[in-house]
Amino acid sequence: MNVFYNKQGIGDTLLVSLKEIDKDRRAVERKGDAAKLYHKDSRETAGYNIFNVSEYGNIKESGMLPVTGELIDIVQTALKVNGFEETLELPANPSFVVGMVKDKKKHPDADKLSVCQVETGQETHQIVCGAPNVDKGQKVVVALPGAVMPTGMKIKKSKLRGVASNGMICSAKELVLPDAPKEKGILVLDDHYETGSDFLLQYHR
Known part of the structure; x- marks a missing residue:
């Protein structure tokens, strides 16, 4: 949701x-x-x-x-x-979480892609990322499989040029954050964000 x-x-x-x-x-x-x-x-x-x-x-x-x-x-x-009988339920887990890039390697079949191992609390997700500024040791925003982006696009487990990717590392623009930079690149978070936590809850505090 x-x-x-x-x-x-x-x-x-x-x-x-x-x-x-x-x-x-x-x-x-x-x-x-x-x-x-x-x-x-x-x-x-x-x-x-x-x-x-x-x-x-x-x-x-x-x-x-x-x-x-x-x-x-x-x-x-x-x-x-307004006359609708549908019932919405609170999601069991957040869709956008704070992740830590534990490892970054060059994609074996694409020069501009990186294969990242991203810790999101108790799990580590392999995510293929095309951002030029992604690097080991960064805290980032991860859209987990099942997340719905502001554009309406649903994040799914997939393969990019033959390599499995389970989620997406997000830019500020993709998250529609105020004053998002025009330059391409993921959003790099500062240290007060806790790995594995709900990004949106921390962002709006």
Whole structure:
């Protein structure tokens, strides 16, 4: 689940993304201040837009928000008031976590790619990264398999030029963070971020 809010940029609207669905297969059902996005054929829910969300709860942060019980309650209230019966559940684990790059090697079949071993608490993920500034010893933001990016893209386990990649090391631009640099490169975190923790919770503190 990915939740995004930017009152200055898009108005008082909360965007909730649950699944990636091609735009040509997407349909919308609106009831009052709530709109459900779903797959035309399977009817599977892809997400919600909550308009005038400040009437249903107080949202102080801007950008991609940590998914907390309080935020789920705001969305749930807005859906119920506007006639939707769906129930949202708090995810068991965060999708965007702080990782530590424990090792970096050159990709065997691509000069501009690196194969990184990234610790995310109790696990180590192999991630293929194309950023020029990625390096061993960095704390970074990792989108784990299953994470939904602000663009709606879902992160999946994959292979890049024949090498397994389980997640994505993110840039500030990909996370839609304020004042993201235009230069290409991942976001490198400072030492106060704890490896394995929910990045969005720490970022918005």
